[in-house]
Amino acid sequence: MNTFTLRPARESESRQIRExxxxxxxxxTGLDWRRFLVAVNDRDEMIGCGQxxxxxxxILELASLAVYPEHRGKGVARAIVERLLANSPRPLYLMCESSLxxxxxxxxxxxxxxxxMPRYFQRIASLAGLLTSLAQRQQRLLVMKLQ
Ligand SMILES: CC(C)(COP(=O)(O)OP(=O)(O)OC[C@H]1O[C@@H](n2cnc3c(N)ncnc32)[C@H](O)[C@@H]1OP(=O)(O)O)[C@@H](O)C(=O)NCCC(=O)NCCS
Structure with missing residues (x-):
């Protein structure tokens, strides 16, 4: 399967998005299916999502970007981000691990x-910094902004 298309999520996909x-x-948190865009394969099966x-x-956050492992590396996430950005007001924020x-x-x-950072993200960044240092992980949390 190398082709995919993008469309708004359906209520019937709410559970799969959570999974x-x-x-x-x-x-x-905050996984209301109505806000989601999904990528589907040629059998209309969900392979990735974002909201x-x-x-x-x-404050508006680009969030919940996820692609099933077997469908990664084919530009699915990039396509989801491009579509979400095309329909989004600015500014737009996101949180990600530093490798991304x-x-x-x-x-x-x-x-x-x-x-x-807006206060909302400052609170999360403080908590994440604490957890990261406790776990001694190499990754750190980035909060990013698109003007
Ligand atoms: C991150 C994720 C959504 C990427 O999905 P994908 O469909 O494989 O991504 P794409 O094929 O569109 O690749 C996009 C780019 O991201 C890069 N990339 C993908 N995963 C990456 C990772 N874990 N670390 C660093 N770079 C990564 C790719 O190399 C590619 O780079 P390029 O544009 O220079 O070619 C997917 O790996 C995933 O679901 N990860 C777990 C959830 C997650 O971390 N979500 C992001 C939350 S901010």
């Missing part, structure tokens, strides 16, 4: 210093 997000181990998630009225920073920079996102 994919759990499988890949990213933020499992624009609002926090209050003034260069991927998002190609779309114009830039990493924010702690002082530049």
């Amino acid at each position: 994919l997000i759990h499988l890949v181990g990213i933020n499992p 624009l998630k609002p926090h209050g009225t003034d 920073g260069s991927f998002y920079e190609k779309f114009g996102f830039r990493a924010l210093s702690y002082e530049e």
Whole structure:
């Protein structure tokens, strides 16, 4: 399977979206299927997803980007990001592990210093910094912004 298309998620895919997000181990909160864009294969089966998630009225986050392992490396995530950006107001924020920073920079996102982050992201960044140092992981959390 090398071809895929993008379309809005359906209510019947709500559970699968949750399962994919759990499988890949990213933020499992705020997974309302109505906001999701999905990538599907030629049998209309979901192979990846992403969403624009609002926090209050003034913060919008590119979130829940996930692709099943067997479908990675074929541009599915890039296509989802491009489509979400095409339909998104600015500014747009995201959180990612530092290894994905260069991927998002190609779309114009830039990493924010702690002082530049909205309070919502400062709180998460503080918690993530603590957990990361406790786990002594190599990755750190980036909060990025697209103007
Ligand atoms: C990250 C993820 C969505 C990428 O999906 P994908 O469909 O394989 O990505 P693409 O094929 O569109 O590749 C996009 C680019 O990201 C790079 N990339 C993919 N995964 C990466 C990783 N873990 N670390 C660094 N770079 C990565 C690819 O090399 C590619 O680079 P290129 O544009 O220079 O060719 C997928 O690996 C995934 O679901 N990971 C687990 C969940 C996750 O981390 N989500 C991101 C939350 S911010």
